Amino acid sequence: MTTNKPEIRIAILDLYDGIANEGMRGFQDILNRYRVQHGLNLSYQIFDVRRRCEMPDAKFDIYISSGGPGDPLISEGTEWEKKYFRLIEKLEDHNLSNNTDKKHTLFVCHSFQLMCRHYKLGDINMRRSPSFGVLPVNQTDAGASEPLFEGLFNPFYAVDSRSWQVINPNENRFKELGMQLVAIEKERPHIELPRAMMAVRYNDYFFATQFHPEADAGGMKALLLQDEKKNEVINEHGEVKYDEMLNHLNDPDKITHTQQILIPNFLDRAILSLHGAV
Template identity: 30%
Template sequence: MNNGVANQATRCFRRLFDAFQKRVKEQNPHAELHFRHVQPRNLGELPDDDVDIVLSSGGPGSPFDGYEDPWGVGFRKLMDRVVEANLRDADRAPRMFAVCYSFELAVLHFGVAEMSKRDTLKFGVMPAYVTDEGQESDYYSPFGYRLFSWEHRSWEAINLNAAKLASIGGKVTAVESHAGSKVNTGDAILGFDFAPGIQGTQFHPEADRAGVMAWIEKPEHTVQVEAAYGRILYEKMLKSLADPDRLARTFALLIPGWLTYRFNELAPARGWKPLAAPEFDIQQFDIAV
C-alpha cells in the first residue's frame, strides 16, 4: 500500500516473513511457502485468490484517495472474500492483518468508526493500550495492557460504531489512551479485530529499530521531531528505542505471534505440525544497531 514510495515497511515485513518461514520449515521440512509482494495502488496488483495469509501495509496518503478506484474496489472485495471464507470454512480460509493505511481502509469499508484527519501529524515511539477484549486475542497475549510501537499517521479512527462492530463479530483491541492518563491522551482507536479473518492496527508493529533510526536520523526528520516534541522528548525517544521491552519487543512478538497462531489454525487441514509461540531473542532482533 506504499503507492510505490520507498520506505522501511517492505524490508521489515520481509524480515518478519523470512524468520517465520524458517520456523515453519524447521517443523515442516516439506511445506512450501511462497512470498509475493503485491502493489495495489500504483500497479493495480492484488493477492491471488488462493492466498493463505495477507500482511497489508501502511501508506502514505489519505484513505479516501482512490477508495473508489479499481484497486480500491478490488481491495475491498478481497476483504469481503476473506470474511466470507472464514464464515464458510474457517479451517481453510485466508487471514489478513492490516496496518496503518490498510487499517484505515478497513475502518471505512466495514463502517466500524469514522476516519478523521488530525490537525497535526502524529509520529514517534508511542504506547498503545490493549483493551480487555484485546488481551483475549492470542497475538496480544505477551503484552498485557500496554505495548510500544512506531506511529506515523495523519488520520485516526474515532467515534466507534459499536453496534456495527458487534454485528460483524468484531472488537476493539487497542486504543490511544486509557482512563486517567494525563500524558498519552487522545480518542483514537488503534486496533480492531474487524471481522472473522481480519485483524489490524493503526500503529506499525512491523517497525524495527533500524528502520525507525533510519527515519529519525535524517536531518530533516530530526528537526521535525524536535519541533513537534522538543529536544528532551526527542532524546527520550532515542533512549526508548534502546529499551528491549518497547519497540523491539513489539517487533519480535506481535506480527510473529499473529503469523504463528494463524498458521496453527490452518495447519490441521494441511497436515502441518503447529508452531510454538515466538520468543523474544535480544540478539536476533537487534536491540543495538
C-alpha cells in the first residue's frame, strides 16, 4: 500500500491544442510505471492549456509541459500564454526562495521552443521540411555531466518531431543566465545548415528537450506506418533511412532506452529534492 506515503502531485500541461498525439499517453505510461516500480503515492492532473486555457496553480510538486503543434512565435500575447508564463514566473520565484521543496519542471518540444523564446537563447525558425523520425542526438561537452543523461549513450536516439526549431545559440545570453546547452542535432556534413538545439539545462530545476523523451516504440511505429508520416520521412531522409528507423524501434538501445532513462532520471531528481530517495 502507498497511502501512508506522502503524496507526490504532478501537473501535466497539455499544449497539443486538441490535436491527436502520442505524447500525452507516453507521459502517463511513464508516470504509471514509475509509481508502481517505486511504490509511490503519486498522482497527476492534466491541464488543457491552449484549447481551454486551463492552468495549474503553483502548489503541485512537479510539472511536465508537453509538445504541441504550430508556430511557437505567434502565441505571444495570447491569454493562455500569458497565464503560462505567469505560472513559470511563480515557479522561478519559488525556486529562488528559501523553500526547500523546489519545483522541478520538464519542458518538451513546443514548450522547449517557448522557453527558449522567453529566455532569448537563440533564433526560432521554420525548417525547410519537417523533421520526423528516430534520430541520433549528440550530447555537448556540458551534456557529459548532465544528471538526466546519466545512463544514456552519446549519441543517444530519440523521437524528433518538429516543423520549427531553435538554432544559433546566443552564447552571451547562455552565459549571462547561467544556462547550458547540453544536446544538439546530429551532425550532417553534407548539409550546410546550423544544427538545432536539442536540450537545455535552464537551471537546477528547469530542463527542456526539443526531442520527445516520452515516446515509445509502439506509438512511434504506429505513426511511421501512417502514409503521411512515411512520406515525410522518405522525402527528408530517403527510403533506406525510413527502413532503418523501423528497425531501430526493435532495438532496446534506441528510443526504448531513452524512454526508460531520461524522464525517470528527472523524476528521481525531483522526488529526491522533495522527500529524499525514492
